[in-house]
Amino acid sequence: MKPVRWGVLGAAKFAREHMAPAIHAANGAELVALATSDPAKSAGFVGFCPGLVVHASYDALLADASIEAVYIPLPNHLHVEWTLTALAAGKHVLTEKPLALRAPQIDQIIAARDASGLLAAEAFMIVHHPQWHRAKDWLAAGEIGQLRHVDAAFSYNNADPGNIRNRADTGGGSLRDIGVYTLGSMRFVTGAEPAELTARVILEAGVEVFAQLAGVMAGPSGRFTFGSMTSMRLANRQEVVFQGDKGMIRLGSAPFNANLHDVAQVELHKPGMRVITDRFPAANHYVLQVEAFCRSLRNGVPYPCPLEFSRGTQAMIDMAHDAAVEVHL
Numbered sequence: 600m601k602p603v604r605w606g607v608l609g610a611a612k613f614a615r616e617h618m619a620p621a622i623h624a625a626n627g628a629e630l631v632a633l634a635t636s637d638p639a640k641s642a643g644f645v646g647f648c649p650g651l652v653v654h655a656s657y658d659a660l661l662a663d664a665s666i667e668a669v670y671i672p673l674p675n676h677l678h679v680e681w682t683l684t685a686l687a688a689g690k691h692v693l694t695e696k697p698l699a700l701r702a703p704q705i706d707q708i709i710a711a712r713d714a715s716g717l718l719a720a721e722a723f724m725i726v727h728h729p730q731w732h733r734a735k736d737w738l739a740a741g742e743i744g745q746l747r748h749v750d751a752a753f754s755y756n757n758a759d760p761g762n763i764r765n766r767a768d769t770g771g772g773s774l775r776d777i778g779v780y781t782l783g784s785m786r787f788v789t790g791a792e793p794a795e796l797t798a799r800v801i802l803e804a805g806v807e808v809f810a811q812l813a814g815v816m817a818g819p820s821g822r823f824t825f826g827s828m829t830s831m832r833l834a835n836r837q838e839v840v841f842q843g844d845k846g847m848i849r850l851g852s853a854p855f856n857a858n859l860h861d862v863a864q865v866e867l868h869k870p871g872m873r874v875i876t877d878r879f880p881a882a883n884h885y886v887l888q889v890e891a892f893c894r895s896l897r898n899g900v901p902y903p904c905p906l907e908f909s910r911g912t913q914a915m916i917d918m919a920h921d922a923a924v925e926v927h928l
Contacts, residue, residue, distance in 0.1 A: 603691075603893045604667045606632035606660045608681060610640035611672040613695070618670055618722070621885035623648050627893035634660035657681065661688040668896065670722070671695060674763045675770030679704045682719060686711045691718040691896055693888075697775045698906075702914040709906050718896050721909040725780060726787050727891055728857050728884040730865045733877055734841065734848050735788045737867055738820070744845030746789065749816070749825040751781035751840075753855055754833035764831060765806055772807040773829040774916050780855045781827040782812075782919075783912040784839055791818025792911065793825075798919040799926045801832075808832050809926075812919050835860065845870065857884055 605622045607614050610633060623630040632652040633644050641653045654660040660669070661684065668691040671681050679699050685692045686708075698721040699705045712719040725731055738746065755777075763769040764776050786792065796814035800807045812827040837855050841848040847868040857863035857879070864878040895902040 600627045600893070600897050602627055602629040603896055604629050604631045604665055605889075606634065606654075606663065606666040606669045606690075607644070608634050608657050608660060608669050608671045608685070609673045610635035610637065610644065614670065614672040615640075615643045617885050618672060618695075618889075619644055620647055621883065622670065622889050624883075625886045625889035625893065627897065628889050632660055632663060632666055657684075661685055661690060667691060668693065668718075668892070675700060675775055676768070679708065682708055683711055686715050686717055686719060689715070689717070691892075693720055693722050693892055695722045696779045696909075697721075697770070697913060697916070698909050699913055700770050700775070702910050702917050705906060705910040705913060709910070712906060718892065718902065719906060720892065720902055720904055721906070722888065723779065723783055723904050723909060723912075724884040724888040725784060725855060725857075726904045727887040728863065728879070729882050730850060730854070730857065730863045730877070730879050731784065731787060733865050734850060737848050737865075738788055738841060742867055742869075743841065743843030743847055746820045746823045746841060746843050748823055748842045749785050749789065749840065750838070750842070751785060751826070752828045752836050752838050753777040753781050754828070754830040754836045756834060757831050760804070765803070765808070767805040772810075773831045774807060774810050774919055776829075776831070777855070778810060778812075778827065778829045778916055778919070779912055781829055781839070782915045783908075784854065785816065785825060785827075786908070786912060786915070788841065789816065789818050789820060789823075791816040791820070791823070793915050793918060794822065796915070796918045796922055798923040800923045801926055801928065803832075807920075807923070810919060810923070837861075857882065 634654045671694040794817045801809035809830040838851045849866045852861040867875040
């Protein structure tokens with residue numbers, strides 16, 4: 600397969616540490632360009648990719664005819680604008696999550712994708728990791744019986760008021776930053792959508808820094824209750840549990856930051872205190888995501904996380920924002 604030539608739109612820390620190295624390492628991909636007006640920020644990229652071309656502006660990178668696909672790690676409020684701009688420039692686009700701030704904005708991107716014939720997707724990397732496919736397969740095989748409840752929690756502590764996650768003007772908040780994982784993972788494994796939802800939130804300077812969701816979801820395996828907790832003011836925690844009437848599937852070490860937060864593993868709890876544990880110490884979901892994108896681009900195979908899926912998760916986040924009741928402690 601001829602390598603897909605990639606450019607990165609912006610020298611974000613996450614791009615430097617994770618996604619740009621993943622593009623550089625992925626089979627079928629070639630990292631060739633970066634757009635940043637700050638030469639100091641480009642140094643960390645050139646360090647592992649010496650031949651990198653550095654453009655002084657986003658528009659200059661998009662005008663580079665040698666680049667086929669772009670990765671966009673910009674602040675949340677810029678995702679829709681630059682995704683549409685990149686598609687209009689004839690580039691395939693992989694944009695960091697959350698792809699948009701409200702679900703109807705994704706409809707614009709779907710329309711632009713369809714009109715252009717290009718590939719556009721949200722960088723929701725966990726669906727490419729084998730631990731999530733194992734959980735999905737176990738659930739579908741009836742290993743835990745009838746699904747009754749799902750719990751998900753994701754938290755970290757970042758109180759820096761200047762950080763884009765803590766700013767209302769850049770689309771901050773825990774639901775947008777990490778609720779996309781708790782809610783998106785439930786939807787991916789179960790194929791279910793929310794039927795009822797309540798939300799309690801804690802706000803700081805107009806930004807939601809804690810969200811506790813509860814409700815009912817309905818899907819192929821029937822109706823079940825769920826709970827989701829996200830916070831940007833608590834110690835690190837990552838856990839998702841799918842609980843049935845005959846067993847439980849638990850992703851409790853590193854469901855979202857695989858092999859960074861901890862070694863990725865998924866547990867199947869069966870009657871008689873029997874536990875089957877599958878560990879995945881070598882899988883890099885960022886690399887797997889890029890490789891899947893390149894295969895879809897080159898070979899036309901369906902992309903594992905289409906825009907329609909991302910719209911569904913954003914719609915669930917919108918439901919939570921619309922239902923939110925502020926809690927004062």
